[in-house]
Amino acid sequence: MDLIKRAYLRIDPRSLGLFRILFGTVLIADLFDRWAWAADFYSNEGVLPNHNHLFILKDQAEVWSVFHSFSSEGEAHAAFLITLFFYACFTVGWYTRTFQAASLVALIGLCGRNVLTHSSGDSVAIALLAVTLFLPLGMRVSIDALRRSLREVDEKGPAELNDRSRPKTPEPAPSLAPLLVLGLLAVIHYGAASSENGETWKSGEAMYYALHVDRWTSGLGVALRDAGLSGILTPLVRYAPMLVVPLALVPVARPITRGLAILLMLVHGLTLGLLFTLGLYAWSLMAAAALLIPEEVWARRYGEPRRPIDVFYDGDCGVCLWSARLAKRLDWAGDITFHVNDPEELATYRTFDGDVEKAAKVADETMVVFDGDDVFTEHRAVQQVGRRAALIGPLFGILSWPGVWSLALFAYKRFSARRRDVSVALGLGACGIPIPKDDADEAASDEETPADVWGRRLGGLICTAGAALVVCVALAQTESRNPDTALKTGLSSNAKLVSLANYARVLGDWGVFAPDPPKENGALVVDATTNNDWNVDPITGWPPDLTLESPARARKGAMWMAYQANIADPDNASFRKEFRRYLTRGGHILDRKERDQGVKQLEVYWAKVPIPPPGEQRGEVELVKIFSQRGSLGGPKRRF
Numbered sequence: 228m229d230l231i232k233r234a235y236l237r238i239d240p241r242s243l244g245l246f247r248i249l250f251g252t253v254l255i256a257d258l259f260d261r262w263a264w265a266a267d268f269y270s271n272e273g274v275l276p277n278h279n280h281l282f283i284l285k286d287q288a289e290v291w292s293v294f295h296s297f298s299s300e301g302e303a304h305a306a307f308l309i310t311l312f313f314y315a316c317f318t319v320g321w322y323t324r325t326f327q328a329a330s331l332v333a334l335i336g337l338c339g340r341n342v343l344t345h346s347s348g349d350s351v352a353i354a355l356l357a358v359t360l361f362l363p364l365g366m367r368v369s370i371d372a373l374r375r376s377l378r379e380v381d382e383k384g385p386a387e388l389n390d391r392s393r394p395k396t397p398e399p400a401p402s403l404a405p406l407l408v409l410g411l412l413a414v415i416h417y418g419a420a421s422s423e424n425g426e427t428w429k430s431g432e433a434m435y436y437a438l439h440v441d442r443w444t445s446g447l448g449v450a451l452r453d454a455g456l457s458g459i460l461t462p463l464v465r466y467a468p469m470l471v472v473p474l475a476l477v478p479v480a481r482p483i484t485r486g487l488a489i490l491l492m493l494v495h496g497l498t499l500g501l502l503f504t505l506g507l508y509a510w511s512l513m514a515a516a517a518l519l520i521p522e523e524v525w526a527r528r529y530g531e532p533r534r535p536i537d538v539f540y541d542g543d544c545g546v547c548l549w550s551a552r553l554a555k556r557l558d559w560a561g562d563i564t565f566h567v568n569d570p571e572e573l574a575t576y577r578t579f580d581g582d583v584e585k586a587a588k589v590a591d592e593t594m595v596v597f598d599g600d601d602v603f604t605e606h607r608a609v610q611q612v613g614r615r616a617a618l619i620g621p622l623f624g625i626l627s628w629p630g631v632w633s634l635a636l637f638a639y640k641r642f643s644a645r646r647r648d649v650s651v652a653l654g655l656g657a658c659g660i661p662i663p664k665d666d667a668d669e670a671a672s673d674e675e676t677p678a679d680v681w682g683r684r685l686g687g688l689i690c691t692a693g694a695a696l697v698v699c700v701a702l703a704q705t706e707s708r709n710p711d712t713a714l715k716t717g718l719s720s721n722a723k724l725v726s727l728a729n730y731a732r733v734l735g736d737w738g739v740f741a742p743d744p745p746k747e748n749g750a751l752v753v754d755a756t757t758n759n760d761w762n763v764d765p766i767t768g769w770p771p772d773l774t775l776e777s778p779a780r781a782r783k784g785a786m787w788m789a790y791q792a793n794i795a796d797p798d799n800a801s802f803r804k805e806f807r808r809y810l811t812r813g814g815h816i817l818d819r820k821e822r823d824q825g826v827k828q829l830e831v832y833w834a835k836v837p838i839p840p841p842g843e844q845r846g847e848v849e850l851v852k853i854f855s856q857r858g859s860l861g862g863p864k865r866r867f
Contacts, residue, residue, distance in 0.1 A: 234478035237460075238405045241521040243359075244320065244368025245618065249302035249514035250355065251318025252329065257352075257507050258314060259521060260784050261337060262307045267815055268341050268786060269294055269303040275341050275802060284342065289729040293332060310337070320369020327364065331356045337734045344786045345791040350704075351415060355511055358697040359518075359732070361690035363399045377726050382552050384542065388565040399689035407694035408518060409475055413700060414714065415512070417735040418469035418705040419710045421482060423465055425743030432458035432841075438502065439777030439838040442788050448502035449779075464498060464740075467491045471519075481521040492516040504669045505739055506785030510640060528560075531734050535562050538612060539595040542567035544646045545655025547594070557616035568595070571811030577601045579806035593643060605643075606635035625699040650776055697733075704728040704735030711742075711793045747835045750781055751853075753792035753810060755829035757768050757817065765814025765826065775834055797832040807831075807856050 267273040277295045284290050297306045307534040316326035334356060338349040357501070365371040378545035382388045427433040438444050438452035474488035493516055500509030541547045551565055566572060570587035573579055576597060579586045589595060589604065596608040603611045606626055613623030626635045642649065703725050718724055728734065753764045755772040764771045766787070769780045782788075793799050795808055810829055817824045831853040837846045 230478055233522070234481070235406045235409075235476070236401070236403065237399075237522075238408070238518055239520065239525055240363065240367035240399075241522075242365045242523050243366065244372075244521040245520070245580065246359070246514060247320060247323070247364040247519040248318055248368065248618075249517055250359075250511065251314055251330075253507065253510045253708075254310065254314045254334065254352070254356075255318065256510070258337075260305065260506075261786065263303075263816075264786055265303040265307055266343055267809075268344060268790075269297065269306070269357035270300040271298045272300055272809075272812075274341075274790065275805050277340075279710065279805050281342060289726050290339045290342055290732075291335070291730050293336035294340040295336075309333075316601075320371050322359065322363040323365025323369055327356065327360050330340050331360065335730075335732055339730075341790070343790045343799060345734065346508070346785050346789045347734060347736050347739050348511060348785065349732055350736060352507040352511045352696060353731060354411055354415070354701050354733050355515055357733070358404075358408055358694050361402070361404045361693045362408070366399065373553070376410040376556055377552060382548075382555070384548075385565045385567055388551055388555050388852055391561050400683045402687035402690040402694070404690045404694040405810055406542065407691070407698050409472055410698045412475075412699045413472040414517065414698065414705055414765050415737050416471055418701075418709065418712060418714060419453050419739070419741070420465055420469050421714065422653070422709045422738035422741035423743075424711065427743045427746075428465055431456075431458050431461045433740060434464060435841060436746055436838055437740050440745055440748055441775065442748075442750050442791065443780070444503065445504055445782075446779065451502065460498060460502075460586065467495045482523050482527070485519045485521050485524075489516045489519050492519070494698050497807075499739070503739075504782065504785055504788060508739060513774055523664045533565060535596070536568060536611060536615070537564050537597040538582075538608075539566045539568045539573060539590065539597075539691065541590075541594065541646065545650030546646055546653065547650075549655055554612050554616070557619070559617040562615045562616070563612065576602070585833075591641075600645065606632075608637040609639065610634075658689055700724055700728045700731065700733055701735060704733055705737065707733075708735040709738070709741075724798040745838075747837050748775060748778075749792070749833055750775060751795055752781075752832045752834045753814070753829060754832065755810065755814075755817075755826050756829055757823060758825045759823040761824070765810055765816045768816040773832065773850060775833060775836055795851075795856060803854055807854060811856055826856075828855070828857045 241867075248726070263266070264273075268275075271277060277298060280290075281295060285621055297303050310330075311325050313329040316322065319557060330355070334349075334353055339352065340344055370790055375717070380387070382390075423433070425433075435452070435457035438448050438457075440451075444452065455500055468491070471488045471491050474484045476489070477484040480501070493513055494508040496513035496516070499505055500513065503509075538551070540551050568590035570583050571592050572587035573590055573595065574581050574583045577600065578597075579589075593604040594608045596603040596611045598611060600614075610623045610626040613626075614620045616623070625631050636679045690849050699718055702714060702716050703721055705712055705714055705715060706719035707725055707728075750772070752771050754762070754773065755765050755800060756762055762770055764781075766783070767780050769777070772778070772781060794802060811826050813824065813826060817826065832850040833853055834848055834850055836848045839845050
């Protein structure tokens with residue numbers, strides 16, 4: 228039973244913490260990509276004002292977005308700043324579940340503000356953020372965990388610091404949520420594989436054609452697309468994800484089987500992330516690989532001490548003691564042994580050769596770290612301690628960089644001279660003991676009451692139900708959007724699940740190149756003429772690329788990639804009026820307040836050219852006119 232529990236019903240809290248950090252970083256990077264286009268996609272001065280979006284969609288789709296509440300460019304920037312705060316708090320694990328829920332609402336809003344910018348990566352990220360809401364992501368490697376640990380164990384000196392017994396970590400509520408996370412990964416991976424079933428996938432040419440579609444191919448993809456790698460990349464992209472979940476479900480030899488599953492996820496994600504511009508898709512799945520790290524790997528990595536060091540700190544400095552308590556919690560392997568800066572004990576080390584006076588002088592000025600026969604002081608000592616910190620240890624290597632070294636030395640000397648005053652100012656007392664408060668809280672009992680037991684059981688049922696709902700929503704939309712999928716569950720007939728999926732933007736379009744990549748290279752080109760006869764594309768700032776000779780100039784990220792392809796679709800003709808208005812106001816480049824930059828006429832084309840089979844020459848470009856405009860549709864124009 229314990230084997231089943233560890234294999235299917237539990238994810239190591241450290242794996243959850245690592246996932247939270249990686250996934251939060253992915254969300255923050257995506258937010259900054261979107262922020263660059265805040266005026267264009269999230270304000271009424273952009274391609275689609277909020278009221279027009281809601282009016283057009285009133286009878287067409289179920290969409291909700293908190294960003295519909297923000298109209299001006301300034302309001303959009305304020306909304307992005309709030310979202311950044313949510314993401315940052317979630318990433319560092321401060322009130323983790325609260326800010327994860329807030330981040331989920333914000334991400335749904337970002338993806339729902341303009342339906343024409345939606346991509347497969349948005350659905351993947353929302354589904355992962357939603358299903359992991361029912362897992363204890365803040366139990367380890369978080370500010371929440373650090374605060375709980377500092378509150379539960381209040382060390383006063385080296386004896387307590389060197390006691391590596393940990394307080395019993397509260398067990399998460401027993402639930403099926405960890406197994407359902409694997410279920411969601413199976414839905415995403417198998418949903419993609421079953422929808423990518425066209426001729427080019429079977430013939431091994433899919434990646435050749437995908438890499439020749441310039442609007443989503445990165446610079447690295449362009450450099451490698453004629454290198455003859457299609458025969459390797461095509462089966463890798465299609466079949467590697469299909470092995471992830473079966474390997475993850477093997478209950479024995481988990482360091483090996485889970486390691487292979489993680490490797491496949493990382494290779495698949497890096498292939499898509501580096502060769503294409505697909506937004507959140509590849510990077511979200513790569514972050515999810517952390518969820519598969521078994522506890523055996525953590526125990527092996529941070530089990531026995533690897534290279535022990537002795538750390539001497541000032542026992543009369545409150546900040547120094549608090550820093551030692553923090554270092555103990557970051558030192559998962561138990562590499563550090565703590566000592567008070569006792570001159571007589573320091574003098575016993577070879578460095579001081581029994582010179583107590585010399586040891587006393589050093590002890591009064593700096594912390595001291597002994598690593599075998601090597602001795603480190605000042606910021607170098609901080610660096611040696613920091614290198615033992617779990618997960619973030621390598622970051623302390625920057626203290627050796629030129630310039631950073633001098634700055635770190637200056638900062639350490641300034642702090643060292645004032646460390647006791649700083650301790651008192653922070654309420655830590657002159658010797659590390661917190662200044663007493665009038666109303667001290669009584670220590671809470673560790674004994675679990677019947678109410679606690681039933682509360683945990685109820686919490687487990689809620690987590691199971693919530694995670695199951697997310698998986699059912701993903702399954703319903705997968706079947707609804709992909710009639711040929713192998714995942715036949717009948718859930719697509721449930722209108723409430725499909726409606727919830729639409730509102731949450733979990734649209735089930737997991738296959739990014741389904742059923743086949745296009746066999747033609749296409750791009751939206753705007754041919755505008757200003758009052759001073761400047762011929763320019765107001766989206767790119769370059770002359771209109773009507774022959775598709777310079778596609779790199781038109782690469783503006785995943786949002787523009789999706790929007791341009793969707794606005795060219797005749798089914799989305801109702802969205803074109805506001806796009807036309809946006810272009811006549813100058814698009815992203817021109818400022819119509821400058822009379823010479825006013826747009827007097829423009830024509831919008833979808834330029835396309837067949838992708839030639841390997842070894843053949845490219846054909847002629849065909850221009851399909853989307854719309855044209857002479858003069859202005861009116862309306863204000865922001866100033867860049």
